[in-house]
Amino acid sequence: MNVVEVLFGLLGVVALGSALLVVTTRQLVHAALWLVVALGAIAGCYLLLSAEFVAWVQVLIYVGAVVVLLLFGLMLTRAPIGVSTDLDGPPLQKVAAAVVALGLTALLGVASVEAFRGDHIGLAHTGRGSTAATGSAVFRVWVLPFEVLSVLLLAALVGAIVLSRRDIGEDDR
């Protein structure tokens, strides 16, 4: 077990732990903050997997944009700071959630172990995850989805704006 693996293991535990807190904490804002931790840890994992570009994008977009957005959302919906009791569904729902989640995890986990036991990722080939390599791949091979993605982003942007604008339609009530 080398350093990378140990680090990966630690980061993984952090990611899992903070993810667990995201879905269990009783404070809305904490959830967002734990999400930052989890996402950050995952970014670290990417780095360890030598996917540098992805890691940076993860940090920039997720931590930088998505979480900020979510925090804004929390504020705009007048989320209380502090403990709230109404974040979770009824107990039965939680049990169902746990059963489904555990079931899926177990199935996938067992199947993964069965499938990938003994396989190793050779991380010697650094450079595959570099910005240059990734960017080149995007623009050489994945132009089409990238272009389509631009439509997606634009649509999401326009959609978000039009839904958020309050200047039209109010009088139609």
Added chain:
Amino acid sequence: MSTLTTGVQSVDYTAIAAPLIVAGLALLLLLLDAFLPPARRQVTGVLAALGLVGAAATLVPLVGDRRQTFCVPGKGLVLPACSYAVDDLTLVFQALVLAGALVVVLLSLDTVRLSRIPPGEYWFLLLASVSGALTLAASRDILTLVVSLEVVSLPAFALVALRRFDGRASEAALKLFLVSVVSTAVMLFGLALVYGVTGAVHLDRIATALDAGGRRDTILVLGVLLAIAGFGFKVAAVPFHFWAPDTYEGAPVPVAAYLSVVSKAAGFVGLALLLTRGFAPYADIWGPTLAVLAALTMTVGNLAALRQTRAVRLLAWSSVAQSGYMLVPLGAAGVGHVDDVLPATVAYVLAYAVMNLGAFAVVTLVGRHRPANTLEDYRGLMRTEPLTAAALAFALACLAGLPPGLLGLFAKVVVFRAPVDRGVGWLAVVMAVNVALGLFYYLAWAARLFTRPESARRPPSYRISWSDGLAIGITLGAALWFSVAPGVLLRWPGH
């Protein structure tokens, strides 16, 4: 849009003209809307309609051709692979998407005006979604597939919510959104697993890899099944159907029509591509699964539809049930050659599009005058509005598969053929029972058109605008034409 081509991938603009035009048009209309004076903004809708017709025209030179673009070269044993391919399947679905979108646009013209929906944004979102559907039909790798699917979905969320003052619309959008993103996440996880096992993202390469592979069966089964989820959501198959009735009901009726026809067709083409091109070697796994899904879907849809009292909600459940029929050929794919089931599903999707849009067209029209849009509002419509009532009756007869709605009958025959030919008898039987079940609510509705209205309620009476009339005319004409000459549905190029 696509200015960033490199030397590696040459782009066949003829092949991608249709989505390109539609996407460009979307942007154009958004900009135009910003600059036009409010009084003349209605023109954008007409432009959208014309643009769709133009985009459809670009498909014509492609007929009978097989074009591929955005390709990566092969190396050694690995064959070259392309992200975008135009073949018969693609063309049929692109044509279907464009025609369906055209009808939706026509139906939306009045809705946009009357509901004070911001027109520029509406047309933009609609066309953006359409461009995604067009791309989806042509995509041959899972990246493009997923991104296109999201392009279809995301604008749709916004479209549903565009009546911003309406809590029901927002609620509908939220439900659609949440179910969608969760399904997408599940699908992505599945696709990731498939990628993990095969190391490929191009559908034909996945198929090759699956053909060769052996020891990682379970994980692949999981991957394939999870991957189905995202498309299952799109086509509203049980258990991914829950959003459909609520969303249809909350959305503007034309948007519901869009979701039930264009978006669903996109889902089907995606599903078909993924399964028959990518996962073909695993047909013995996903075939029976889809058979179960199909049986569940049609049964649940029909059962729930039985008790509906509102037109749109009924159509929602009915379209769930119809999805079940469309899944039947895929469900029978576990036996025999996989590709052979495609024409049946395609034919049914085409027929369904025609008849469902026909029903939605009239429902939209009635909904303008009776916002509650309950089935009782249709009582006696034959007396006040014989033409629209007749159109609706015909569409319903088609959906029921009952003469004179031969279109639906033929479609069902086509779909039946797969399980019958392939010995999946139980599915055929379940379908037969469901067809019978379905007949009842379609006919109960159709019957209302002809029965005497209660004295207190007058059936609606209205002047039909040119756009609504055109929409009804197109769907009715198509339904009639296909009823007389259903061969067209089956004779799509190459078959």
Added chain:
Amino acid sequence: MPLLMPVLLATGLFGIGVYGVLARRNAILVLMSVELMLNAVNIDLVAFDMWWRDRLLAGQVFTLFVITIAAAEVGLGLAIVLLVFRNRETTSLDELTELRETVP
């Protein structure tokens, strides 16, 4: 590095995400849980990409796209949540049941 490490991490994250989606009733928390699921996907994709040494870098590129999609989804999703909040004064999913099947 054993391939199983990232794969199991992803599986665990996915399961946690699933739990969050189902157990939470606040729309924004559900969104966060969905993000966890998507991140699980991404870890898988990157890991498999590295493992296969994919010439096309499909896994990594896919990850980038998924991140983008996630961002777009969050953006639009938040807009919808806010809209709902504006109209209904709530973000609790179980209070948004005006559209439903009426059971006698």
Added chain:
Amino acid sequence: MSHWLIPLLLAVPLLGAVALLVLPGAVAEHVATRLGVVVSAATLALSAVVAATAPSTNVSWVPELGIRFHLGTDGISSPLLLLTAFLTLLCTVLLLRVQPEALRLPALVGVVLLLEVGMLGTFVAQDLLLFFVFFEVVLAPMWFLIAVWGDDKVPGGRVRAANIFILYTLLGSAVMLLGILLIGLRAGTFDMVALTARAGSGLGHSTQLLAFAALAIGFAIKTPMWPLHSWLPGAHTAAPTVGSVLLAGVLLKMGTYGLVRIALPMVPQGAHTFAPFLGALAVAGIVYGALACLAQRDLKRLIAFSSVGHMGFVLLGISTLTPVGVNGALYANLAHGLITGLLFFLVGAIKDRHHTADLELLGGGLYQRMPRLGALLAFAAVASVGLPGLAGFWGEMLSLYGAFDPGADLSRGYYLVLMTIAGTGVVLTTLYFVNVLRRVAQGTSFQVWRDAVLLRDATTHELVVWSPVVVLVVALGLWPGWLLSASDPVVRRLLGMSG
């Protein structure tokens, strides 16, 4: 042969119906019934020409599915064709004077003509899908006939009766469609002539079983076979006279015709396996129908149940898989169409006059009050019990004869038992019909009816409508060869026996 003849035959009533629905209200109201008579008379004339010249039309329709637009007639469809056109004409003539309370005549006549299209089409279709289409075409008009022009005093209301009718028959249709598709898709063609010639070769044993079961259920519901009959009494009770006449006279025949035309020849192995079951259910229907008749209060309901019994004979004949039995079934089919049609005409007239068909309320004395109506009722009843010399006899007799010596290697002893039970059914049938005469026709009138001055005997107009049926019933009773020599060769062909 003139290939446009049969399409023309279908087009005439269709155009008539369309014209009535399209014409402006006042005009349509004015001409409706007369146009109906003209159109249906023309249709009858055409169908006579068709029956005489046996033309056929055969063009490709949906080659991808092996569906052809194939129409034709032969010795077993021509009589039914004529029966349909004949009864429809009588119905439209009746409507000239005798009209249901909810008038809307153009729609009514239009619906009747539409119904005719479906019925005629069913009998001339030579393609399975086409057959199915026409088979279904009749449903909607019949629904309207019951739901709009029906009697709303029936329990649950006319709409409910109409709904049960359509729901039931649709369920049957769906199952039948399964059978049709199973045959057509497995064989690769829907052409009935080709499929008949093939006689099931190329279809596996289990396919045949499933297909026959599906077809038989579909047709059995239409026929209706016990215990799938429960839609019939309600539908008949609620239906207006013309509806009842056409329902009993023609619609029920479509089921048995389908069995003979499709189920027997195309999946013979299935037929052979299921024939004993069919026979048992048929016989159960005979006895059950007769016993149920004894327990009825409503005259229309009673006649409906009598149809269950009579169609039991038809089914028994079919189940023997012999030319005799099938000939008998077809004969009984036709005879039942005429006789029960007549019965419903008569009961309709009685109901029009008394506003009830309840035996208790009607009381006796019809002979006294309305001797002509009473005499005709007696005639129809006697015809219905299968009196030799009248049309009803030959069919039932030949069905029983078929059961006496069943075909293929069906168990003779079993069929003898069936025959014997069916024989007691004959006696029970006699019993309930004479019971009806005893309760309605004989005896003395209630005071209410004696006081009701408006109770007229059968009018000349009505007699004009009914007497052709009477004449035909006698003619068919005395000259069975006319029909049998037409049907026999066809039946032999359908059963896979050389002439």
Added chain:
Amino acid sequence: MTAILIALLAPTVAAVVGLLLGPVRPRLVVPVAVAGAAVALLAVCVPALRLVAGNDIVARLHLATVPTGAVPIGLDLRVDGTAALVAVAVACVALAVQVYSAGYLRGDPRYSSYAALVSLFTAAMLLVVVADDLFVLLIGWEVMGVCSYFLVGHHWEQEGSRSAAVKAFVTTRLGDVGFLFGIFALGHVFGTFSIHRIVSAAPEHPGLTIATLLLLCGVVGKSAQFPLHTWLPDAMAGPTPVSALIHAATMVAAGIYLVVRLYDVYLLAPTTLAVMAVIACITMLGGALAALAQDDIKRVLAYSTVSQLAYMLAALAVGSSLASTFHLLTHAAFKALLFLAAGSVIHAVGTNRMADMGGLRRLMPVTFATMTVGLAALAGLPPFAGFFSKEAVLGAAEETARHGGAAATWTGWLVLVVGLITVTVTGAYVARLWLMTFFGQPRRGVAAHESPAVMRWPLVLLAVPAALLGFAGLGQPKLHIGLVTSVLSLVLTVAGMATVWRAWTRAPSTDPTAGLPGHGLLLHGFRVDDLYDRVVVRPVRLAARAVGWTDDQVVEGAVLGTGRGAVALSALVARTQSGNVTTYLTGLLAGVLLLVAGLVVFT
């Protein structure tokens, strides 16, 4: 054959014309009906006369062949000697009845339909007589049945008529079903339904027990033999002329005639002959005993008919079709006469009850005289017709008893013994009828009067054959009349008469048999009806009610239940659509989990 066709068509045409003309020209009804019968009589006389002239008169007419898919049916007619004679008898009685009815039913509002039905009946009976194909015969057979039904129910205002009509029709139909099956069996065996072909091929197929027994069912029903005899006494509710024609002379004899026609087949089925003998004996004696206790004059005659028909059947059972035919013919004459005379009495007195009659001898001389002739013939007093024919029957029985033959010896003895006992009873009830009706004091105040001429003349005309027809049989070599049996039977007859006479003279105003042990049982025909009521009628009613209930509750219930089931399932589905998106997502993910888990387990 033209004559036969005319004979068939004339009454048919008369029926149709009479029916259509009735409401318009009521006065033409009688002439038309009488003309029909008269033409028929003239026509059937043509072959009969040739027969008398000693010619071979077998003639056939083939109208058409009806394919059935198996054995074809031929619309064939055939006349031979027996047929010609029976046809004459039928036509004669028919004519007599038509004429008589004009008086008996004068002023009846439904006379036209009555006359038409009688005409139609005549045609049908003639068809039975001349039919060569069994199905043609069946047509006539059943048309007769339905005419009988309508005519019995002529007085449908009265409950008695109504139920009698129903009973008559249904009971005979019951027998006819067996008859039909018998026809199938014969056709199956012989490959033809043609009677003469069957008969000529009979030797090739001996021992057709089941087929002949099935045919016998029809005979038993039609000819009112035990156990299907009960309808005939009730059928007396019909007008008396009808009773004379249908329920005495012709229709009831058709059963016997059928066996006669197929006799060669029967002769080769000894079991059937034995069954016939037993049935005949039971009926013979039972009918006579029942006749002894009846008060209704027509019921006496009805039971007498039952008993006499049994003689004919007995003759067949012991191997003599000729004796049977002979008795058939004489019985037709004297029983028609008796009924018409009884009708005359009823017409005069206005009641059927013999208890209300008496002393009519002087008031109605013609009726008295002719009825006396008829009764003498019935009792079998020489030289009246009945004597010869009855003796022929007994003689045949004796022959069989002594020498055997086609039938078993014991059947001969049985028939002989029972026949002789019955002779005694016959004498007794004849005497009783005669005495109670015509002698003693008139019991009613009303002055009875002789019937009009139109009714008298048929009586006189029928009295002639009733008196003399017996001599026709003397020339027949095949008829065996034993001296011992003749004397014995004569003695027994007289003894029976004397017994009654003695009882009657003691109390002329009362029923001489009233004191008989078991009088009630006899009066009710051995309570067979009660038995049938309990064994057949009530179970059928019960079954009908059960089926009615089943149909309402179970079959309908199943249908409605299916509907309700669908609705319940629908509600179940609706319940999952709660509006809560979390539930939806749970459903979605749980569904995925189930699918995945299921498939993993499955593969």
